[in-house]
Amino acid sequence: MTDSSTTHEADEPVVAARVVPATVGDVVVAIDIGGTKMAVGLVTLQGELIDRDKVDVDHRLPADALFGTLNDLISSQLARARDHHHLRPVAVGVGSAGPITPHVETISPLNIHAWKLYPLREKLTVATSLPVFGDLDAKALALAEGWLGAAQGKESFLAMVVSTGVGGGIVLNGQLLDGASGNAGHVGHIIVEPNGRRCPCGSRGCLEAEASGAAIEAITGRPPTSPTYEIMQRTGRLVGRAAASVCNVLDLDLVVVGGSVALGFGATFFNSAQETLDEHAKLSFARGARITSVRLGDRGPLIGAGAVAVRGIHRARRARAARASA
Numbered sequence: 543m544t545d546s547s548t549t550h551e552a553d554e555p556v557v558a559a560r561v562v563p564a565t566v567g568d569v570v571v572a573i574d575i576g577g578t579k580m581a582v583g584l585v586t587l588q589g590e591l592i593d594r595d596k597v598d599v600d601h602r603l604p605a606d607a608l609f610g611t612l613n614d615l616i617s618s619q620l621a622r623a624r625d626h627h628h629l630r631p632v633a634v635g636v637g638s639a640g641p642i643t644p645h646v647e648t649i650s651p652l653n654i655h656a657w658k659l660y661p662l663r664e665k666l667t668v669a670t671s672l673p674v675f676g677d678l679d680a681k682a683l684a685l686a687e688g689w690l691g692a693a694q695g696k697e698s699f700l701a702m703v704v705s706t707g708v709g710g711g712i713v714l715n716g717q718l719l720d721g722a723s724g725n726a727g728h729v730g731h732i733i734v735e736p737n738g739r740r741c742p743c744g745s746r747g748c749l750e751a752e753a754s755g756a757a758i759e760a761i762t763g764r765p766p767t768s769p770t771y772e773i774m775q776r777t778g779r780l781v782g783r784a785a786a787s788v789c790n791v792l793d794l795d796l797v798v799v800g801g802s803v804a805l806g807f808g809a810t811f812f813n814s815a816q817e818t819l820d821e822h823a824k825l826s827f828a829r830g831a832r833i834t835s836v837r838l839g840d841r842g843p844l845i846g847a848g849a850v851a852v853r854g855i856h857r858a859r860r861a862r863a864a865r866a867s868a
């Protein structure tokens with residue numbers, strides 16, 4: 543019997559060249575949950591985002607009322623799928639700010655205080671009667687960029703999100719890494735400044751404690767939307783330092799970076815990050831590693847949530863096939 547659970551199958555959304563055409567007419571409901579807004583869209587099994595809507599997170603609402611605002615969007619997108627696009631919703635995919643428990647059984651986004659261990663998967667299952675698949679937002683973004691974005695066709699790469707916080711997802715040999723609890727890829731907690739600032743995780747000098755939007759504001763007193771040249775350079779340098787460590791450890795030559803801070807800092811940030819990566823990626827296999835910006839722009843998070851659903855559908859199908867042949 544082949545071990546299908548560890549084999550990268552032809553139609554998983556990691557390498558677009560391998561995606562086979564799906565049944566015409568199926569669509570997944572993609573949900574992106576961030577600290578300030580929630581978005582819901584429709585993504586075809588080929589990764590096209592064909593519809594979307596969003597709502598601000600109302601921090602005054604209790605848990606279930608907040609879910610109600612999300613569910614209104616879901617209901618309207620489900621109706622649009624059937625009535626406007628004439629497509630059949632077949633699954634729900636979620637990319638959520640962390641922490642989460644595997645498959646979004648529960649989510650506890652740091653910036654949504656009403657949701658602590660909120661049973662999202664069950665709520666979505668009841669609301670939609672569809673299979674629900676979910677993962678961390680940065681891992682979802684890694685899937686999206688590997689499927690159709692800046693890492694298209696790459697078997698191995700690191701994706702990073704430098705925003706209010708710093709997250710990441712690692713694709714290695716065609717597989718998105720999960721780790722024991724689903725939290726693989728937390729590159730925000732690579733130490734970049736020994737004896738640096740205290741991090742919310744309890745350690746010191748983590749990338750997130752030095753280079754996230756929240757850290758930049760705390761250190762400089764300036765919002766990351768109005769940075770000085772030095773701040774943009776330093777942030778790039780620290781991200782490049784962390785990226786080099788990951789490239790050296792995992793034999794990678796591509797780092798894809800998104801998030802409002804990185805993209806807002808633009809060329810100054812990316813040049814500084816590349817320079818630092820060049821300085822620290824000296825092993826023969828890591829030399830020449832590139833750092834580049836995400837390519838899917840603001841569609842990335844929803845395409846990523848869609849990719850999580852497509853990946854889940856294929857895994858469930860493989861598991862059924864394995865059971866049938868056992």
Ligand SMILES: [Zn+2]
Nearest residue numbers: 731741743748
């Ligand atoms: Zn930390």
